[in-house]
Amino acid sequence: MKSIAAKAVVPVALAVTGFVVVCCILLYSFIKNDLLNSSIQREVNLAGIIVKSTRHAMLQADRESLRNIIDNIGEQNGVEHVRIFNETGLVMFSAAPEEVSQLVDKKAAGCIACHSTDIPATNLGPMEQSRWFTNQKNHNVLAITAPIYNEPGCSTADCHFHPPTLKVLGTLDIGLSAEPLRDSLVTLGWRMVVFCIMVLILTVGGVCALLRRNILLPITNLVAYANAATRGNTDQPPPGGIDEIELIGQSLHGLALRLEKKQAELEMLRSKSREGAAVHKPSISSTENPG
Amino acid sequence: MSDQTDPSTEQIPESRFDRGRLRREIHLEIRRLHRLSNRGLWGLALFILISLGAQQNLRFLPPLSEGARAVLGAAPPVKLISIALVVYSFSALILILSRMMGGSDTYRGWSHLGYLSGFYAFYYYAEVLPENFWAVFAAGITILTLEYYQIWTYCSEALRTEQELLSKLEE
Incomplete structure (x- = not known):
């Protein structure tokens, strides 16, 4: 559970x-x-x-x-x-x-x-x-x-x-x-049983509905957003719903953007280093084989 | 400096010793948590046993003599006992829910067992136990089941943590 x-x-x-x-x-x-x-x-x-x-x-x-x-x-x-x-x-x-x-x-x-x-x-x-x-x-x-x-x-x-x-x-x-009195008591008993069942349904149903609307759906959206962000998709906005989930979503969004920026910087550095290596390679090879 | 030893050779057995001690401690904690979790079931079983006796109007007990009744005095009014039962059930449920919220590891089922037996005793003394048995039984089952649920969820979470720790130690 x-x-x-x-x-x-x-x-x-x-x-x-x-x-x-x-x-x-x-x-x-x-x-x-x-x-x-x-x-x-x-x-x-x-x-x-x-x-x-x-x-x-x-x-x-x-x-x-x-x-x-x-x-x-x-x-x-x-x-x-x-x-x-x-x-x-x-x-x-x-x-x-x-x-x-x-x-x-x-x-x-x-x-x-x-x-x-x-x-x-x-x-x-x-x-x-x-x-x-x-x-x-x-x-x-x-x-x-x-x-x-x-x-x-x-x-x-x-x-x-x-x-x-x-x-x-x-x-x-x-x-x-005493049959009328007994019948009234039996009816009263059944009405109370129905009342108890209704209270149970309302309580369970109410708590479930509120949880689903306020907690479960926002969490599901947050999980979907986190998965998308992990794959590199940061175009969609972070999920809303309740304040705490919104805050986590915004933090995730910020993290995903920073990660994307850092990855771009890293990629740029890598390409620069590759270019640098390509420029230096012919000169090194020319010094190794002078004639 | 003859007593100086190589630190690398000394650390390995010490860490092995620590791991073994940790493992033993975790096993002990797991056993304690299992015992704690079972307490809820024992409380429920004991209450059902007491209720079985109460359902028979405590026929296995000798009837109260006139002398004993004279010493104890008149029974409190049945309405007062019932109001006390409602107030007790309400406060007990609130307290259990608040302990559940705080993540407490205390089990208070034994004291509830005493209070509920007290209600059976009061109704018995007022000679209205058969009419009010189901009210006390429903209150007891609700309170003790919630107590059991509280301690069971706490123990399950703690057991999961301990087992994760144990599996990390085994790696």
Whole structure:
């Protein structure tokens, strides 16, 4: 790898592309986290809306309305599951009828965050409430578990009774399809790959074009001029391009002219000496042969 | 003046001795340059080995106990680690390019190996190593390849000079 182009292009292309790749990966990671956080926040808000919407039906112990609300939400496009279970983990309402009256495993993802200790936690941040998993239909799901807290209206209602000491009455578990989010991330990833390739092409292409225009072509012209000058052709002007090459060209031109002048002088001296020798030769020969 | 000797008879063996010593020195220098050039490859190989372990989320290490975590304290925010990685990569690349420009013969791959392992360790401690593995890997490969290229070009040029010198001595 002795050419100027290779020596100039390789380190620049490597440094620029490598740095852009590192930045793109970190940027992708930041954007992914931001998108995930906003999706989780949206889902937490949605869970809050559902809990508020079902509040009246719960206070009235209107199980039919509650079942209808849950069924209607479950039929919505993008809703993978929605269920409400009581404090013991028994599913009371679910968009999937076969889940009703089933016990939820407290060690399962989404439950373990609160039930990791003997006394379950009652307050979790939005990130702890969320979980990302692939369900039995092989769909990516982003799910939220939102606690349904005991209120004075619940513990004093006539219809049914919850002790006031019980802080959490049950949990709403809603899972939305994460496919749109995943598709957005895949598209974003590909766009970044294309961006990296474009940066690489632009860097390598730009450096190559500039080198060829400013360095390689003037050097080629200088080499051609030097070869011509060596053969004795000093008629053509020295090559231009960049200051340094012009300077070398002018020096070469000066050297070639001086060489030409010296050669002419030498030639003249030689011819003079030949003439001198020719003039002296007959006289010498006449002295050698006197008679 | 009995100790006076003919200078012509004395110069020949001395110059032969010098040539032999020079040849030995050149051979030693060539060997040193080969070793220096190989350092870049060793650095890259070691980094790939460390990265293989990091890619497995350092599963071969025993998990950090709660006590150790309590002593070490909370992990720095992931965004700060990532910003530090970007700043480090940028300055490392600038420094390597400037050393390349100055024709330096120093190899700084070993210290970069330490810094990059530190980034793996920080991400591991913050429990986000799988998400950020490729960023550290890309930074490491770029920095160490450029280090290798820098030392390799320096060594190639120096080797060419030494070999030309050697061939002149052989004439």
